Amino acid sequence: MSVADEATPAPVLRRRWRREAIGPLDYSRRLWLRLTFLAALVFLYAPIITLIVFSFNDSRRNIVWRGFTFKYYEKALGNESLIEAFTNSLTIALLSTAASVVLGAMVAVLLWRFRFPGKAPLEGAMALPIVIPEICMGVAMLAFFARVGWPSDLIWPFNLGSIIIAHISFSFPFVAMVVRARLANFNRELEEAAKDLGASEWETFRDVLIPFMRPGLVAGGLLAFTLSLDDFVITFFTSGPDTVTFPVKVYSMVRFSVTPEVNAASTVLIVITLVLTALAMWLQNRSGQKAEELG
Amino acid sequence: MTESAGIGGAGGKPIISIREVSKIFGGAVTAVDDVSLDIHEGEFFALLGPSGCGKTTLLRMLAGFEIPSLGQVLLDGQSLDGVPPNKRPINMVFQSYAVFPHMSVFDNVAYGLKITGVDKAETMARVDEALELVKLGGFGGRRPDQLSGGQRQRVALARALVKRPRVLLLDEPLSALDAKLREAMQLELVRLRETVGITFVIVTHDQAEALSMANRIAVMESGKVRQVAGPAELYEYPNCRFVADFIGKMNLFEGRVTGLAGNQITVQVEGLGEVTLPAVEQAEGEVGIAVRPEKLRLDREDPGAGRIAFRGRVSEVAYYGDTSNIFITDAAGRAVSANIQNEARRTDSHVAVGDDLWCSWDPQDTLVLTG
Numbered sequence: 001m002s003v004a005d006e007a008t009p010a011p012v013l014r015r016r017w018r019r020e021a022i023g024p025l026d027y028s029r030r031l032w033l034r035l036t037f038l039a040a041l042v043f044l045y046a047p048i049i050t051l052i053v054f055s056f057n058d059s060r061r062n063i064v065w066r067g068f069t070f071k072y073y074e075k076a077l078g079n080e081s082l083i084e085a086f087t088n089s090l091t092i093a094l095l096s097t098a099a100s101v102v103l104g105a106m107v108a109v110l111l112w113r114f115r116f117p118g119k120a121p122l123e124g125a126m127a128l129p130i131v132i133p134e135i136c137m138g139v140a141m142l143a144f145f146a147r148v149g150w151p152s153d154l155i156w157p158f159n160l161g162s163i164i165i166a167h168i169s170f171s172f173p174f175v176a177m178v179v180r181a182r183l184a185n186f187n188r189e190l191e192e193a194a195k196d197l198g199a200s201e202w203e204t205f206r207d208v209l210i211p212f213m214r215p216g217l218v219a220g221g222l223l224a225f226t227l228s229l230d231d232f233v234i235t236f237f238t239s240g241p242d243t244v245t246f247p248v249k250v251y252s253m254v255r256f257s258v259t260p261e262v263n264a265a266s267t268v269l270i271v272i273t274l275v276l277t278a279l280a281m282w283l284q285n286r287s288g289q290k291a292e293e294l295g
Numbered sequence: 296m297t298e299s300a301g302i303g304g305a306g307g308k309p310i311i312s313i314r315e316v317s318k319i320f321g322g323a324v325t326a327v328d329d330v331s332l333d334i335h336e337g338e339f340f341a342l343l344g345p346s347g348c349g350k351t352t353l354l355r356m357l358a359g360f361e362i363p364s365l366g367q368v369l370l371d372g373q374s375l376d377g378v379p380p381n382k383r384p385i386n387m388v389f390q391s392y393a394v395f396p397h398m399s400v401f402d403n404v405a406y407g408l409k410i411t412g413v414d415k416a417e418t419m420a421r422v423d424e425a426l427e428l429v430k431l432g433g434f435g436g437r438r439p440d441q442l443s444g445g446q447r448q449r450v451a452l453a454r455a456l457v458k459r460p461r462v463l464l465l466d467e468p469l470s471a472l473d474a475k476l477r478e479a480m481q482l483e484l485v486r487l488r489e490t491v492g493i494t495f496v497i498v499t500h501d502q503a504e505a506l507s508m509a510n511r512i513a514v515m516e517s518g519k520v521r522q523v524a525g526p527a528e529l530y531e532y533p534n535c536r537f538v539a540d541f542i543g544k545m546n547l548f549e550g551r552v553t554g555l556a557g558n559q560i561t562v563q564v565e566g567l568g569e570v571t572l573p574a575v576e577q578a579e580g581e582v583g584i585a586v587r588p589e590k591l592r593l594d595r596e597d598p599g600a601g602r603i604a605f606r607g608r609v610s611e612v613a614y615y616g617d618t619s620n621i622f623i624t625d626a627a628g629r630a631v632s633a634n635i636q637n638e639a640r641r642t643d644s645h646v647a648v649g650d651d652l653w654c655s656w657d658p659q660d661t662l663v664l665t666g
Contacts (some may be wrong), residue, residue: 192360193393193451195380197407197458207406211397 048270055263062258072260073268082265085249090272091157092235092245093228096167100224101217103168104175108216109209111176112183127177129170138237141166145238152240159243166238167228174227175220182216218280226273309333309369310494311357311462316366317518318352326352328518329366334462339488339495341505344515345541350498353515354464357496358387370461386455387464390471392447394439400426400450401435407458425457428490445476456491465497469504481508502542506530514538535666539585546591546631547664548584555579562663566627570603575663583664588634590660593621593646594653604655607631609648621646623654 027033054062058069076082111123129137145162152159190212194204210217232247239248246269253262311334318327327349334340342350355361356368359380368375375383386407395403404425408418426432429449439447448468455463468484469477485508488495499505505512506526513523514537522534533539536547550564558574564584572584598604607623610630614637621633631654635646646652 187391187393189389189391189393190395192358192380193387193389193395193454194406194410195360196358196385196387197454198381198411199406200381203410207410208395211395214397 051263052267052270055260055267057260057263060259062260062263072264076261076264076268079261081244082246082249082253082261085244085246086265086269088160088243089229089246092160092163092167093225095157095160096164096171096228097221097225099164099168100172100175101221104172104220104224105179105213105217107172107176108179108183108213112180112186126173129173130177134170134231134233137166137170138234141169141234142237152242159240162238163235163243163245166234167231170231170234171224171227174223175217178220178223179213179216182213186212215284218284222277222280225276229269229273308336310336310338310371311496312369312372313353313357314366314369316353316356316363316368318349318356318361319364325518327356327363330515330518330520331366332513332520332523334494334496335511337492337494338511339485339509340497341509341512342496342498342515343502343505343512343541344500346500347517348515349518350500350515351466354387354466354496354498357462358385358464359383384458384461385464386458386460386462387466388448388451388455388468390466390468392444392451394442394447394450394454396439398439399435400431400437400439400442403439403450404435404453404457407454421457422453425453428456428487429453444471445480448472448480452487456487456493460493462494462496465495467498467500469499469501477504484508506542514541516541533585533662533664536583536585536664537666539583539662539664544588544632544634545585546588550582550584552579552582560663566625566629567603567605570658570661572658572661572663575665577665578663583662585662585664586656586660588620588632589618589636590656591631591633592655593623593633593635594655596653598653598655601658602655603658603661604653606651606653609646609650609652612646612648619646623652 022029027037054065055072056068056070057065058067058071059065107126111119111126141162150162152162154161186209190208191204194208195201199207230247231245232251235245236248236251239245244252246265250262250265253259311332313330313332313334316327316330317325319325330349330353342353344350352361356363359375359378370383370385395406398406401422404422405418408421413421422435423432426435429452431446431449431453434442434446434450439450442450448471465484469480472480481504484495484497497505497508506529509526511523511525512529514521514529516537522529522538524532529538530542533542533545539545540547548564548567550562550567550570552560553563553569554561555574555578559571560574560578561569561571562582562584563569567584570584592598592602605625607625609621610624611622613620613622617637619635619637621635622630623633624630633654
């Protein structure tokens with residue numbers, strides 16, 4: 001170090017780093033907004049965390065922590081009627097989701113692609129199951145199935161038919177809406193390009209339109225699946241004594257008391273939903289990466 | 296002037312014949328109005344016109360995406376009536392390129408072969424060849440979103456050319472590119488057409504693009520074809536006011552034919568007096584007298600007899616580097632534009648606003664427009 005070096009003042013030092021003023025949408029730097037955010041987190045997630053934690057609680061009551069146990073998981077697994085309700089729920093969700101995705105995609109393509117008399121009323125009618133109060137849907141379904149004399153004594157899984165139909169009717173509009181929103185951004189020249197290159201109408205649909213709709217189909221499918229899995233009101237009206245679903249079963253169990261057994265079963269349901277969602281997202285990502293690696 | 300024998304279109308037989316084709320949308324809007332055209336084997340043909348003139352509709356009828364309301368389109372003498380787009384040996388490069396976003400570059404180019412059942416080994420070879428042709432060798436594994444606009448266009452080109460079509464259609468292919476790239480791509484498309492020997496039909500609204508690339512150009516206006524000619528003929532001998540004005544710049548005067556003597560006509564032109572011009576057929580009554588800005592000469596002295604001349608004052612000078620555009624206003628207040636080459640290197644202008652000059656041109660360079 002020479003003396004001359006020290007004597008020369010570095011001009012950089014004189015430049016002061018100035019903090020920018022807090023902007024109107026600068027949420028991370030406003031205290032009251034941070035507190036709101038924290039409160040929202042607490043109210044949204046604390047109940048779920050409590051539910052999961054107390055499923056391991058070694059006590060008949062859900063109030064005081066008395067030690068860790070898997071007892072209630074064993075008990076829930078041993079509860080045949082609970083397992084049956086669970087199987088019913090999953091079966092209904094899977095079947096109604098599959099049907100909703102196909103039906104929803106078809107409706108979306110119909111409304112996006114064609115102009116026909118009665119299109120506007122159809123669009124409105126399609127959105128009805130979304131806006132109609134669930135309780136009304138439930139009553140309507142009950143009345144309908146009673147009126148047509150829907151058989152209630154079929155063997156499993158056909159005895160779930162009425163519930164599956166009810167679930168399809170309220171979940172396919174969600175799929176249709178999601179897919180249609182995606183189709184609004186579709187470039188018609190892509191379709192023409194496929195035909196120009198020799199693809200028939202069907203091949204164009206398979207190779208161009210379906211791959212384009214896929215994110216919408218996955219998102220709509222997940223929506224339909226979760227809607228079906230946790231639906232209580234409509235299911236309650238359409239289920240018979242032999243066709244109890246998980247939410248209906250939990251409701252009947254809770255009427256006596258909220259036992260850790262209910263907590264355990266609910267935790268399993270949460271885990272299943274999370275795993276399925278993660279799986280769908282992973283599949284979605286992988287199909288993108290695969291196309292990148294190939295070719 | 297009849298149709299010029301263009302470079303590629305000279306002796307070629309018509310590959311596409313458009314016979315009295317009209318397209319009326321919704322029973323009301325006439326997009327294409329009674330068009331008849333022949334496009335020859337190996338030509339680089341341009342459909343040129345302002346937006347809404349029907350050029351894209353005409354192109355889409357060749358591809359099969361629109362069906363002519365009247366008339367028919369023939370390919371190699373065979374009617375294309377009822378032949379869907381996927382059965383026509385014609386491929387198209389779309390304005391948006393329409394590269395399939397969910398497929399790799401390789402899969403995009405291979406799609407047209409795969410769908411028509413070409414076997415794997417041949418597909419591989421032909422796709423590689425097509426990608427080399429458009430200078431995208433080694434890009435096969437890329438995704439379209441990893442490509443620039445220019446590269447995506449090359450994918451669209453390769454995808455159409457790999458099918459070895461009889462005719463390649465290009466819908467405004469250069470409009471989305473920046474100026475430098477556009478110029479390079481113009482040259483490349485001409486080179487590409489010479490390499491593959493396929494007939495190209497391009498739609499464009501850019502007259503410079505059409506003039507520099509095409510052998511033959513059809514100028515369209517409101518659904519009608521106004522003139523079909525080679526680039527030089529179109530520029531030097533436009534057949535109507537619309538074409539004269541649309542292609543390049545034009546100074547237009549209105550006049551009236553007063554006499555016809557041998558191979559010369561005399562025209563009374565407002566502001567110029569009586570001028571004598573080489574005769575043109577059917578020139579009588581009201582006519583347009585037109586001259587290109589670069590045909591004008593500016594002098595300080597009277598240019599003398601044998602040239603059409605008037606005296607005016609420089610009202611504006613627009614400097615473009617290689618050329619300058621000088622506006623001369625005559626006594627009647629009419630502005631005429633003259634294009635002057637800046638040959639010598641100098642930074643001061645030898646013509647300044649306010650100068651009084653003689654503006655003149657050769658009668659041979661004058662156009663008499665009757666349409």
